[in-house]
Amino acid sequence: MTLSVFQAARESPDAAALVTATETLSYAALASRVRAALGWLGPAGGLVGATALVAEPTLDAAVAFHALVATGTPVFLVHPKWTSAERERALGAVRPTFRIPPGLAWTGCECAEPPSPVPDDERPLAMVYTSGSSGGPKGVELSRLAIAASAAASAKNLGWRDDDRWLLSLSFAHVGGLSVLTRCLAARRAVVLDPGDVAEAVARHRVTLLSLVPTQLARLVAANWHPPAYVRAILVGGAALTAHLRAEVTARGWPILATYGMTETSSQVATQAPGDAPAAGAGRPLSGMEVRAVGGVLQVRGPGLFTRYVPSGERERTSDGWFETGDLGHVDANGVVHVLGRRDDLIITGGEKVLPQEVEDALNRLPDVQEACVFGSADEAWGQVVAAAVVPRIRPWDAAQLAGRLQGQLAPFKWPRQVAVVAELPKTANGKVDRKALAVQCRQALRPLGTQ
DSSP, X not given: OOSOHHHHHHHOTTSXXXXXXXXXXXXXXXXXXXXXXXXXXXXXXXXXXOEEEEOOSSHHHHHHXXXXXXXXXXXXXXXXXXXXXXXXXXXXXXXOSEEEOTXXXXXXXXXXXXXXXXXXXXXXXXXXXXOOTTTSXXXXXXXXXXXXXXXXXXXXXXXXXXXXXXXXXXXXXXXXXXXXXXXXXXXXXXXXXXXXXXXXXXXXXXXXXXXXXHHHHHHHHHTTOOOOTTXXXXXXXXXXXXXXXXXXXXXXXXXXXXXXXXXGGTEEEEEOOTTOOSOSSOOEEOTTOXXXXXXXXXXXXXXXXXXXXXXXXXXXXXXXXXXXXXXXXXXXXXXXXXXXXXXXXXXXXXXXXXXXXXXXXXXXXXXXXXXXXXXXEEETTTEEEEEEEEEESSSSOOOTTHHHHHBTTBOGGGSOSEEEEOSOXXXXXXXXXXXXXXXXXXXXXOEETXXX
């Protein structure tokens, strides 16, 4: 199906398209609102090149997005949580020809004629910034073809029901949020725009599909929420789904589907399928996507891959089209993809290699630990030692017996040698734990294990 709201309005005029706390727009009504936006954007010069849009999960921002997509205008998605300095750095790098002011309403604007359909080919659809979890943020150009291929692969894995409604709980400046908009557009299904409390939004709008980062999932678990029976899938990605959290939601019977993807792949690379038995890993590669491990590092290839980095123009592919992700992992005999963490996060202590995620899983299994993040701390004798920042469930929290409590779970060289007790773990705008920022913040607070 074509990524065009006008085509969707012709094919499914009465189907729900966008749902908010106060109104529901059918595809016919959304197309009318998009025509009004085009009446404003055209004279303003917004349709002559890349256009910057603050990607808030609001109706007016979604209308502007659909207007740009329908006309084939590349949209640079600005994260609403960026500071003014971060925003200006990104805008200076991309240099869009026009910026849509945030909070602009389209009601009352003069309507324009619908544009001719734009084919889903190699022309750019969006420019999305990575989270900066490794090597600093990068602008990523995603083509219409890549976005459409990703939507088709997701549909083949998950399927669609007539009553499906997908909650957009994150900014669509994050590729996970963007893909909710484009998947539902391609399938002529409804996107629920109700930011805030996820549980309340699910109940209010009878949401059937969710995309969450592990931080959001953990909050729902802590609130003792249970998904209603009409919620048929909760996709969890964007960061590592710890073994402890996976086991907890699996035991509760939640319809969790682990997924692995990134901005450079237009969202999903591999995802568990409905009906799969609960198991480790992120599922098998989706239709058209290939995954392999070379030297323990995952590489991917397929139609969902990005076009280039912006503004450098670099593609970073092998001669035969593979993109190296920088993620450590492997593909097992059943074709399931297992992600072990970022290569840049690997800790080498006394010649031994330690995966932070493995240590974090062990710490998070302790009943008095709410959340933990592990990283390397420089050490003259060992090169690095394992360090951990811990958010305890109770205070005061005593780490003196921590090593003994990890005995039998981890080899001694993996035990944290330095610990900092913190009130919370810093997160990036996309909801991931900011490991590098945490290491800097905790530098003075780290204490040798047992001296908290």
